Amino acid sequence: MIALLADIHGNREAMTACLADAERKAAERYVFLGDLVGYGADPGWVTDRAMDYVARGAIAILGNHDAAAAGKPIAMNQTAAEAIAWTRGMLDARQRTFLESLPMAVEEADRLYVHASADEPSQWHYILDARRAHKSFDATPARQTFCGHVHSPALYLLSQTGKLFGFRPTAGVAIPLLGSRRFLAVLGAVGQPRDHNPAACYALLDEAQNMLTYIRVPYDVASAARKIRDAGLPPVLAARLEQGY
C-alpha cells in the first residue's frame, strides 16, 4: 500500500492528520508529489518531516513552490510570491538544499510520479481537462501517472481505443485501475484543498490489487489558519483553508 500526498504547502496539521490516517490504513510506502512548502505557516516542520520519510525510503518530487522556496526564479501570482518570500526566510540551509535536490519526476515499475503534467514538467502545466491530460499521457509510456498541482482530485482514463475521459472520484471508494487502460490520477491537496471541501485529501494505492482510493481527512483547520494569520502571511490564505477553495 502506497500513500500518495501532494501539495502539503507547509500545513503541519493537515500533513499530520493524513500521515496518521495512512498509517492506520497500513500504508507501507510514501510518495510526496511536490509542493511541500508555500502558503502554509510551517514550511520548516513539513520539510523536516518529509526528509525523515525520505531517509526511510519515501519518494519526494519537486514542486514549483519548492523550487521557488529554494531560490529558483518561478513566475507566481502576488499572494503566492509573498508567501514564498516569507517561506524562504523560514528555511535553513539544510532544508533549502533538500528542496533543491528533489527530482522533477520518478519512474517506478509502470508508474510515473510528477508534480504537474508529464509533458514539459518544468513548465508546471495544470491538468484541468481531458485535452491537457492527453498531452500528459502522450509524454510518458508509464501506465499510471500520479501528480498534483491542481488541488482538486480527478482521475483520467485512457482506453485501448484512445477514448479519454475525466472522472471526479468519490472519497473512500476504491477505484480499480484496470490493466486494459492507462490512468492519470490528479491528487487533491493535503494542505490547501480547492474543491470546496476543506478536508485534507490524499490517496492510497493498493499495488497488489491495483486499486486507488482517494481519501478525505478532516483536520484542525482552525489552528492552521490561525498560524497563517499570526505569521503575517496574506490572510486570504487562511480563509481559503477554512472554506476549501
Place this chain on the structure above:
Amino acid sequence: MARQLAPGDVIGGFRLEQKFHHGGMGTLWKVSRADIATPLVMKLPFLLPGEDPLTIVSYETEQTIMPRLSGSHVPGFIAAGDFDGPYVVMELIAGRSLLDRLPELPLPVGEVADLGARIADALEDIHRQRVIHLDLKPSNIMIRDGGERGAEAVLLDFGLARHLDLPDLPGEELDGPIGTGVYIAPEQLLDIRNDRRSDLFALGVLLYFFATGKRPFGEPRTVGQWRKRLTRAPLPPRRLRPDLPPWLQEIILHCLEVDPRRRYQAASHLAFDLRHPELVRLTARAERTAAGGIFAALSGWLRQAHARVAIAPEPIAVGEAAPIIVTAVDLGEEDAALTQALLATIARLAAGEPGARIACVNVLKLPRVALDQNEDEEGRNLHLIRLAELKHWAAPLARLPNQLTYHVIEAIDPAAALIEFARRNHVRHLITGARGSSKARRYIGSVSAKVVAEAPCSVTVVRA
C-alpha cells in the same frame, strides 16, 4: 491467438469442466477449484484485436462492478483475471432463466405480479448498492430454485451497468444509446446513465410482455425505431388481454411513463404495489383504452433532458429520495400526547421527502393459542374495525402529499411482525411510539426495543 479450450484445461487455477454457451461476446464454462465447494461458472470474453469495443468494455465493466456487489440477488463473485488472461469466475446459479419462460407467455396475472415483485426486490437490492443494471431483460434474470426466502430473482450480466461512484466505462467508450432495443428506457436513448428508474422502465416492458405475450414497443432494430418510445405510448395491455385487472395495467403503465419523474420512484414502491394489489391507487392509466399518440406533457421533459445531457458536469444520482416509511400505530392505549408527537414526527419527515410513501401499520395481536373466534365472523369484524380505527388515527396525515397506505397485520408477536413487514417491503425508516410505563412492558418486554435491535432499517422511537 485463438483459444481452443477443452475440458480439463486450467485457467487461473480453475479447471474447465464443461462448456455451456458459446456466444458472440465469449464463452461460458462450468469450472471447479479444489478449495471451493459451490459450482462455479467462468466467463471468457473474446478480446482479440479488432474485436467490438462493446465486448471489451463489457468485460471491463463486469470486472469492475461484480466484486462490489453482494447479497443473494447477484451471483457471488469469485475471481477475475487480468487483461492478458481475461476471465470472470462467479457462483453458478441453480435455477431457471426467464428466457426459458417465453414460450409460456402470457402468464397468469398472479404469476406476473409475483415474478415482478421478486425482480423489483433484486433491483432494490442493487440500487441500494449504488448500481443500476441498465440492461434488464429475461435473459439476464434467473429465478433461484428454492432458497431460504423462496425463489429469489438473480440479476446477471453487469456488462452495461453503472456504479454511481465509479467511472462510467460503457457510457464514455461507446457512442450512441447502450442497451437492448426492446427494453431500453427513454432517458438511456438520451445517453443518461445515472437514473435508477431506467431499470423500472425495463421491468415495466418485461411485465407488459409477460402479461400479454406482446412486447410494448415491438422488436425495434434501429436506434431510430428505438426512439419511437419517446413520443408514442404503447397500446394499453388490457386491450390485448381484457381480463387483465386494472391494477396491473396501472402498475405496468406507471413503469412505462416516458418521464422518469412520473414513474415509480423506487423499486421498493413497485414491489410494494405488486404485493398489495388491493392498495394500488388507480388513476386514468388503469382505464386507458386507446394507444397514445404524441404525449402532450412530454416535450418539456425532453427539452430539459437534452439540456441536462449538454450541461451535466458530473454524475447526478437521482431517484434516491423515495423511501418507504412505516409508522407503527398502537391503538390499544389512548395516549393523545404520544399520538400528537408521532404525527408531528411523521409530518416533519415527510416534508423533507415528498416522494416517500407512508405505510401505517397496526398489529392485531393474536392469542398464543389460536381460538376459533379469530377465524370466524367476529375475527373479520375485528380486523375491519381496526382498519377503520387506523384510518381515523392517521386522518391528519391525509393532508400530506405523500401516498398513504393502511395495514392491519394479525400476529402473535407484534415486534416480529413489524420487523418482517419492514424487511419484506424494503422499508427505510420505521417510526414507533414508546409508551412510558406500561405494566405489560415489564412482563413481555418492549416492542420498540426489539424493533430497534432487529429491524433492517432506521428506527425512530418517539416519546410524548
